Amino acid sequence: MISPPHSTSTAAPPQRRTLAAELPGLTGRQVTLQGWLHRTRSLKAVDFLILRDRSGLAQIVVTEQAVRALAARLPAESVLEVTGLATASRQAPGGVELTSPQLTVVSTPQAAPPFDLFRPAVPAGLPTILDHAPATLRHPRLRAPHAIAAASVAGFRATLDALSFTEIHTPKVVGSATESGANVFTLDWFGTPAYLAQSPQFFKQAMVGVFERVYETGPVFRAEPHDTARHLAQYTSLDAELGFVADHRDVMRLVREVLAGMTAAVRERAGEACAVLEVELPTVPDSIPEIHFAEAQELLAAHTDEDPRGEPDLAPAHERWLSEWALHEYGSELLFVTGYPMAKRPFYTHPDPEHPVWSRSFDLLFRGLELITGGQRLHRYEDYLRALAARGESPEPYGGYLAAFRHGMPPHGGFALGLERWTARLTGADNVRLATLFPRDLHRLTP
Amino acid sequence: MISPPHSTSTAAPPQRRTLAAELPGLTGRQVTLQGWLHRTRSLKAVDFLILRDRSGLAQIVVTEQAVRALAARLPAESVLEVTGLATASRQAPGGVELTSPQLTVVSTPQAAPPFDLFRPAVPAGLPTILDHAPATLRHPRLRAPHAIAAASVAGFRATLDALSFTEIHTPKVVGSATESGANVFTLDWFGTPAYLAQSPQFFKQAMVGVFERVYETGPVFRAEPHDTARHLAQYTSLDAELGFVADHRDVMRLVREVLAGMTAAVRERAGEACAVLEVELPTVPDSIPEIHFAEAQELLAAHTDEDPRGEPDLAPAHERWLSEWALHEYGSELLFVTGYPMAKRPFYTHPDPEHPVWSRSFDLLFRGLELITGGQRLHRYEDYLRALAARGESPEPYGGYLAAFRHGMPPHGGFALGLERWTARLTGADNVRLATLFPRDLHRLTP
Numbered sequence: 001m002i003s004p005p006h007s008t009s010t011a012a013p014p015q016r017r018t019l020a021a022e023l024p025g026l027t028g029r030q031v032t033l034q035g036w037l038h039r040t041r042s043l044k045a046v047d048f049l050i051l052r053d054r055s056g057l058a059q060i061v062v063t064e065q066a067v068r069a070l071a072a073r074l075p076a077e078s079v080l081e082v083t084g085l086a087t088a089s090r091q092a093p094g095g096v097e098l099t100s101p102q103l104t105v106v107s108t109p110q111a112a113p114p115f116d117l118f119r120p121a122v123p124a125g126l127p128t129i130l131d132h133a134p135a136t137l138r139h140p141r142l143r144a145p146h147a148i149a150a151a152s153v154a155g156f157r158a159t160l161d162a163l164s165f166t167e168i169h170t171p172k173v174v175g176s177a178t179e180s181g182a183n184v185f186t187l188d189w190f191g192t193p194a195y196l197a198q199s200p201q202f203f204k205q206a207m208v209g210v211f212e213r214v215y216e217t218g219p220v221f222r223a224e225p226h227d228t229a230r231h232l233a234q235y236t237s238l239d240a241e242l243g244f245v246a247d248h249r250d251v252m253r254l255v256r257e258v259l260a261g262m263t264a265a266v267r268e269r270a271g272e273a274c275a276v277l278e279v280e281l282p283t284v285p286d287s288i289p290e291i292h293f294a295e296a297q298e299l300l301a302a303h304t305d306e307d308p309r310g311e312p313d314l315a316p317a318h319e320r321w322l323s324e325w326a327l328h329e330y331g332s333e334l335l336f337v338t339g340y341p342m343a344k345r346p347f348y349t350h351p352d353p354e355h356p357v358w359s360r361s362f363d364l365l366f367r368g369l370e371l372i373t374g375g376q377r378l379h380r381y382e383d384y385l386r387a388l389a390a391r392g393e394s395p396e397p398y399g400g401y402l403a404a405f406r407h408g409m410p411p412h413g414g415f416a417l418g419l420e421r422w423t424a425r426l427t428g429a430d431n432v433r434l435a436t437l438f439p440r441d442l443h444r445l446t447p
Numbered sequence: 448m449i450s451p452p453h454s455t456s457t458a459a460p461p462q463r464r465t466l467a468a469e470l471p472g473l474t475g476r477q478v479t480l481q482g483w484l485h486r487t488r489s490l491k492a493v494d495f496l497i498l499r500d501r502s503g504l505a506q507i508v509v510t511e512q513a514v515r516a517l518a519a520r521l522p523a524e525s526v527l528e529v530t531g532l533a534t535a536s537r538q539a540p541g542g543v544e545l546t547s548p549q550l551t552v553v554s555t556p557q558a559a560p561p562f563d564l565f566r567p568a569v570p571a572g573l574p575t576i577l578d579h580a581p582a583t584l585r586h587p588r589l590r591a592p593h594a595i596a597a598a599s600v601a602g603f604r605a606t607l608d609a610l611s612f613t614e615i616h617t618p619k620v621v622g623s624a625t626e627s628g629a630n631v632f633t634l635d636w637f638g639t640p641a642y643l644a645q646s647p648q649f650f651k652q653a654m655v656g657v658f659e660r661v662y663e664t665g666p667v668f669r670a671e672p673h674d675t676a677r678h679l680a681q682y683t684s685l686d687a688e689l690g691f692v693a694d695h696r697d698v699m700r701l702v703r704e705v706l707a708g709m710t711a712a713v714r715e716r717a718g719e720a721c722a723v724l725e726v727e728l729p730t731v732p733d734s735i736p737e738i739h740f741a742e743a744q745e746l747l748a749a750h751t752d753e754d755p756r757g758e759p760d761l762a763p764a765h766e767r768w769l770s771e772w773a774l775h776e777y778g779s780e781l782l783f784v785t786g787y788p789m790a791k792r793p794f795y796t797h798p799d800p801e802h803p804v805w806s807r808s809f810d811l812l813f814r815g816l817e818l819i820t821g822g823q824r825l826h827r828y829e830d831y832l833r834a835l836a837a838r839g840e841s842p843e844p845y846g847g848y849l850a851a852f853r854h855g856m857p858p859h860g861g862f863a864l865g866l867e868r869w870t871a872r873l874t875g876a877d878n879v880r881l882a883t884l885f886p887r888d889l890h891r892l893t894p
Binding site: 017034036037053077078079106110111113133138146147153154161166167169170171172173185186187190192203206207209211213218219223225234244381382400401403406407408409410419438442445446 | 464484500525526554555556557579580582584585596597600601604611614616617620621632635639641643653654658659665666670672680683827828829850852853854855856857858866884885887893894
């Protein structure tokens, strides 16, 4: 028989922990910090330890010989508890440092990070950074994008919550490779083949029939066979869909609100991270400038060496040129390109009724790159059947999804934003992997 | 050459839409509603149409013959735009109805829902409900759990945001089937085998080294071969992890805060859904009662027909009995069971240093069912090597994850809560699938 252990609930409560950022208000008080040894600087009569915690950095001044002897043996990234006196100091970060410290080693590293985490620059290439992510992400510059990403998602949700959207959670495994057929991952689902979802497109549309306005923030998967700086095999898609729109412009107005909310949230919640990376947040105009796809092609033909007229899509170089143009023309880092040719948009896209070769869709360009894709969708069952037939596709594999449109759906539309791409653009990262915690791609499945 | 279409930006702005819930403040005004035809009741001289939108229901009174003739032909779930006069009426829901209406049919259903959506009860079994989810989820009783789920996640995040947690997004595809080996889905990853992640466990632990406090709300996957009322192959896991804990009790205190925040958010944001389902929200006590696993076994041996002492885990019947006991003993619908035997917990579990056969882990029981699992984790690299060796496992497949612990990790712990299970318990659903938008299981991959 196993007997119960003694109760340990009478143990003394632990010393209350102070965060580095709280120090300035505590001058003259005895406090206890906990964190990682970020850096050690040894002078003749004194050691300066820099402790890093989730709130920032704190300077600890060690003069007592016994403590100096201990400090000298501590490798960077040692986890420490430090009790000492909060003391005003002009030289210390925040104007306060810890003096007369007692050090307790909580945990000792077994290996050094691949590079010093305290130096402002990151002296390593992408593979080293990614291979050692649990250590390298501790560098303030490499951590910062993820604080900005978290704030961005919070702003996305807050904006939509205020507009009475409902958050949904939809399947990431689907029975048929619906959206494009290409670039899907195949899965063994209890013995039958299944596929990782490339987007929550059909689910969010179906849910317009239930909640009118829905959003999801979750992973999507593309078996992207190309190794580029802007493609990932898994990324975080911020999706929204709303019913009772007049046309795609209602969706574009929503996009504006969401981008304003995300930008404000980054400013409020990730100011420190923005400062570390010298992020310049975009100004989101009351009305984001827009240009029709056909007009964009006219501009490109008139002002560049190329003549893209007749092409069904914009090349990356065209997107960069148009972004530059919008910046000069309107002073805006954001530009909607509307009306993409139906031929290049998915079958659920709503055509422009007056000019059915064009669509009621849009891309949003941000600093030279497509950030958001959206538009109005078809909402009548018979229109779906017609659209699939026109593309030579059978409605059969879409049966489960098309069912929603048999039950009465309002005009609706939505958009999707790639979180990592947004964060990379904001932070000036030259590779989207620097805005992804543990990227997955053609060559990378660990860590 | 393709010429640009005419601009349509000079079109008249559409009539502003009024929501059903806004009607009571608009008596005497001409308004336009948009929504679904929820129900039609025809009397001799008048038809009553009930329109459903995201905010609720509105009654429309039709007396004019031409409009009655149109209304008589409208099937349920027709999407309508209705302009009329908001008129005070004692009989109408909210005390206001729409009179002298003009009806516009926006979209006509091609098929009827499998059952009437306006009747209070749902006269169908689970397969019918799930097979026709895009239609059946429109029933107020079937929609309500998902409004409660959305509010719950918002409360989870708000609580943790206020405690300076950072949201993370981690890979759902991993290179080795780490956590248990059993019940994993296998994937073809560009020609090599990979696995769907069963939890973000290792990633959230690694991120404690970066942000100290992290959470994730995302899908996890279990190739659950059993067809039960409480298991899903994909569910939404609400995960949190925090550093610098004294022991598992710090995690339990966090669980209390989170549950209080989730309950408050459901009350504030999903009151209507709670009313529809007559949900009784639990009272979250300042301190949730707890019992050690060994004491729980003593109780069960003394008061039930079974003697579970020596067993390494609690059976579902035991969990139900303990929940009842906590309700009688403490008046609490929540009960922590702590100290589960190390033998039954994952290798990363922190043992109780004084009694290493027991662990610093816990389950939270809620209304008879395990809702949350959590505890303190190992934080020293050498402890991980020892723990794996003791289980006869090689550290090799864990290399990428164990790396985090080579770089100095603080004592930490965390927990995971299954969103669908929480929602099912709250709403009294007898099957977790009723709290899942589009469930995935052994037999179900659509819609």
